[in-house]
Amino acid sequence: MRKSSLFGPSDIPLKPEEYRLLRDLFVAKIGVHFGIESRFSLERRLRERLSVLKLATFAEYYQYLRFHPLAMAEWEEAVELLTTNETYFFREDYQLRSFKNELLPLLAKEARVRKRLSIWSAGCSTGEEVYTIAILLKQSGLFVGWDLRVYGSDLSKRCVAAARKGIYGPASFRSTPDDVKREFFVMKPDGHHVADPIRSICQFGQMNLLDDDKARLLGRADVIFCRNVLIYFEAEKRRRTIDIFHERLYPGGVLLLGHAESLLNVSTAFELLHLKEDLVYRKPKAFALGAE
Amino acid sequence: MTAADIATRLAAPEPEARRVAAQEIAKLRGKDAATLLLRALADDDWRVRKEAARVAASVEPRAIVMEALVAALHDKLDIGLRNAAVEALVGVGQDVLALVVGELGKLDADGRKLAIEVLAGVPDPRGARALEGCLEDPDPNVRAAAAEALGRAGASGDEARELATAALVSALGDAEVGVVLGALEALAALEVRVPWASLERLARDPLLRRHALAAAARSREPAALAAMVAALGDPSATTAKDAALLLGDVLFEVDDDDVFARLRHAVPATEEALGRVRGWARGEDTRLRGAALAVLGLARSEVDVALLVDALADDAVAERAELGLTLFGQGAIAPAIAASRIALPAARGASISMMPMLALGHEADVVAQLRDALRSPLPDVLMGALKGVAMAGGGAELACVVPLATHPEARVAGLALSALFSIASRQPDAAVRLLAELDPTGPDAACGCVLIDAAARGGRRSTDADLAFLRTSLAQGAVLARKAALEALATLGGEAASEAVSFALADEEREVVLIAVRAMGRLKRPEPLERLAGGTDDPALVSAVLRALGDADPERFVAAALPLVSSPRPEIACAAVEAFGRVDGRAREDGLFAALDHTDPEVVKLALTEVARIPDARALARLGMCLDHAGADVRKLAGELLGNAGGAGAQALLRARLERERDPGVRAALTTALMTPPHESVE
Known part of the structure; x- marks a missing residue:
């Protein structure tokens, strides 16, 4: 001893x-x-x-x-x-495909009146997920002339500062297609810089997911990504975080969790939305998304 | 402890044992107490005497104690006892006045001087009247002591001050130099402006000259100022130095072109006098050196400009040298440029920064020099040039300033942004043209934000491109750029700006969050601020949030801040108190008065300081109530603040407390407060 x-x-x-x-x-x-x-x-x-x-x-x-x-x-x-900060661009690509091919057209249709889309990456670590989402939005070609906002938040100050810089080394590109890398990044001596058109729609902040006052600073979101974060949370805190997400989403807004996570025994406030390659959670519509 | 015990201990060989025994006298009752007190006051050891004097006010029966103490003033042999008796009588306070005044006619000259000390130490109009009478005493030493004592008449109220002033001015005619000196000093203590007519004769007397000139400096009459200038050539070097010091102070304190003109007219007294002043300007005595530099500026001789420029590099006299150059005016520009070429960098920078001020009305004439200095490799010179450009630069200078906003020396970078703001406020069109060349994601992002901000404040209508620039800078810029973007977004206003600023409240850098908080206040967006106020335990953030909330919505501010005034965390309560101190009206009083009930004395003291700024009778009454606070520190501060407030009401509260107060430190503070010169009161 x-x-x-x-x-x-x-x-x-x-x-x-x-x-x-x-x-x-x-x-x-x-x-x-x-x-x-x-x-x-x-x-x-x-x-x-x-x-x-x-x-x-x-x-x-x-x-x-x-x-x-x-x-x-x-x-x-x-x-x-x-906290664990391990992440990279285009992580869990099957989910991102569903997001790009199925959810984005849906959102483009439903939010066509306000022409504004707001996506929150909760627990964004060093920002790879946020920029991935922004790249997918640009690639989709569905939102030309829209007011697009991708918010990234993390508990770690250093992660948020790194995300804001938008400069990445090889480890972040382990599953990034070469053409994407060429189109949306600029190679410089200190690493790959996220291109300005992508950076211009991304914003970062330091946030504790249990702090609903801070969450309100984002305004309402159409989509919330919270992948591989809740697995570290204790059950009661997980429930509270999900409640905050529910409150922050527009009616009809979508919550995407990690592949090993589910809302089973956590919340019944969401409905399941079956996509071709994924299951996501949707806040029931009180009225159409674009009508607000 | 019985009287006998105390008596035994007062005979102990150890001074400390006797001192402790003296403390115990206050707990006795009866005639023995007075006898023992006198014995302790006559002790060989000063610490025992001091202790006895301290407890005298608490010894009973008071009447017997006072009689015994007054009787001690007659003692011709024991000086220690007499001095301790004076201290004890002062400690007892107003109750002794009648006895002491009545005794004046029976005491010898030394005794009368001691009685005058008592009257000086107990603020009361009756004492002031008795002191006035003492100015007629046949003994000149007594008259001099009375004159000096009247210098403290301010503590006895306005009536006593007026009485003392008249008596002292009259005493200036006394045949005895000592009496006149005492009167001059007392008039100085009362901050009375004595007419030059009453001083002129005294200024001719070698013994009184220095003191008369000091009084003349306060009068500010043309003839008095001319006499001071003339005194620079006084045969007595001491008098001449004093005159220089007084002149230096007048020049520094007065912001009156007429006074400067009068003084300039009088200078130079003589070449010899100026030579003497130049010597002081190169000397070791910092105060005299500073005064001499200011005087040289007044004299406007080109040969002195190099001396003034060099002095700008010395922090101890830089302010006076700057004053000297300002007094010199436009004629200093050319010699200053020449001198700065070989001066130390700090002096060069300081002199360059002054060019626009020296060239007032002809600022364009110095822009070429400023542009040249903007290319210097030296940070001190750059800082001076940036300060100058901020005042005199035009649109063409904006582009020269932008690269300096990323200078590795933070002070240079900060001044560059300030200069950009100043120039862009005057030249919004030039600012917009330059903006088109700046990248919101690049190192010049902060400059762009500042240009947008300044142009908007200057009345230019903002565009979508401006908003996009600011949002991008806020999202991706360095800390400085994000802060500048927030300020500009707050200036632009509107829904989109508010949304961007709101998310910046979650910025990872605290300094950015604090600016975002302020911006939300400017944008009149109270909701997130309300939530933040109750949700943080960071005092600096609470302070910033409450201030912003006050700007955004005064009603919501009160609702959020009032509970925080009673926070068990003193630093949070203090933040709330400071916030209430900045608002107006009834809300301020509610918040500050609530804070006076806080259990932490530091919170109460801060609240008191804020309450003292409220010019009404309710606030005065609350200050008065704090004179009875359990904490001696609080009572002391309340006394000081009431002294500053002035007026009959404050004086009455102070005097009433002084009669009851037993703590020597608080008593001293109350007495000093009572002596504070009168000014505009709240009544």
């Missing part, structure tokens, strides 16, 4: 009771849930913060996050360490 007093910061153990405290705090604040198996992963990820802050135990770190005057800044650091 390890004895903390004999070890330096790099060997401070996360005791079971400290783990429970931190786990519950993270769920309450950012919704992210850690299972019993995550204790050592959490210990590994957060240990460097104890070293930086010169804290002797994880209990002290818990107190720091709750009560320290600089707690807000520390939450930013913790979020960076606790």
